[in-house]
Amino acid sequence: xxxxxxxxxxxxxxxxxxxxxxxxxxxxxxxxxxxxxxxxxxxxxxxxxxxxxxxxxxxxxxxxxxxxxxxxxxxxxxxxxxxxxxxxxxxxxxxxxxxxxxxxxxxxxxxxxxxxxxxxxxxxxxxxxxxxxxxxxxxxxxxxxxxxxxxxxxxxxxxxxxxxxxxxxxxxxxxxxxxxxxxxxxxxxxxxxxxxxxxxxxxxxxxxxxxxxxxxxxxxxxxxxxxxxxxxxxxxxxxxxxxxxxxxxxxxxxxxxxxxxxxxxxxxxxxxxxxxxxxxxxxxxxx
Ligand code: ATP
Ligand code: MG
Numbered sequence: 001x002x003x004x005x006x007x008x009x010x011x012x013x014x015x016x017x018x019x020x021x022x023x024x025x026x027x028x029x030x031x032x033x034x035x036x037x038x039x040x041x042x043x044x045x046x047x048x049x050x051x052x053x054x055x056x057x058x059x060x061x062x063x064x065x066x067x068x069x070x071x072x073x074x075x076x077x078x079x080x081x082x083x084x085x086x087x088x089x090x091x092x093x094x095x096x097x098x099x100x101x102x103x104x105x106x107x108x109x110x111x112x113x114x115x116x117x118x119x120x121x122x123x124x125x126x127x128x129x130x131x132x133x134x135x136x137x138x139x140x141x142x143x144x145x146x147x148x149x150x151x152x153x154x155x156x157x158x159x160x161x162x163x164x165x166x167x168x169x170x171x172x173x174x175x176x177x178x179x180x181x182x183x184x185x186x187x188x189x190x191x192x193x194x195x196x197x198x199x200x201x202x203x204x205x206x207x208x209x210x211x212x213x214x215x216x217x218x219x220x221x222x223x224x225x226x227x228x229x230x231x232x233x234x235x236x237x238x239x240x241x242x243x244x245x246x247x248x249x250x251x252x253x254x255x256x257x258x259x260x261x262x263x264x265x266x267x268x269x270x271x272x273x274x275x276x277x278x279x280x281x282x283x284x285x286x287x
Pocket of ligand 2: 053
């Protein structure tokens, strides 16, 4: 009998595909994803991979055709199927926003009262307006939502935005954020023990990749006279590693710093006399 495998659904081709594939590969899982391939098996991890349209992923996971999947939170919120969100993945960031024609003198959400709004996200939008006590006419269309106002189909749109350039090109301006979204790992309910075990191993790797991405490895030379002050700037995982250099009066300091503090810390290190600062990216960080 074949060993049990966890089945994962990924977007076949679209905005989440490259990063979904790259995440698994960074987790050390190798598989081939040639064009047109809809199903594959990982060579070195008990994983079977299905490549699907993103809108179909919640349904496949809820029905148990796949055990887990990677999809945007926007799709999960709209779809409302019973799936569990296991982990935010930090890519595919976008927002679902309301936008109006540039010349619309927008003041508040009340301006949407009685307006026709085109969207592919009717459930999320209906709930948003209900919460804000605004009555609108929601028109559900499945694509090219942003042209609806210019062809007289709607007064406004509610669509996914990342930079906002598509809205701008279509003469629209973003006025309200309805939902913020990123890619998430979802799982079906009632995974059996074996599937949970494999998922646990996968999650451990995903979390290591994510924390590695948030951190940098830093090496520098510090004058001994300033060593204490320099070490104080670098918390490291426990504390920095300090080793004497061959040149007397200098030490080599190794540490890990968070990307959020990165530039400020580097600036302070330089001011304290640190030299030869090297910054390396980290592949995996096991915590
Ligand atoms: P499919 O053919 O799989 O149905 P699609 O055209 O519906 O693909 P994509 O445009 O590839 O979907 O977007 C996939 C997901 O990427 C979105 O659901 C959303 O979570 C995320 N995303 C990130 N940035 C954007 C953006 N600017 N516009 C649309 N989606 C974005
Ligand atoms: Mg889709």
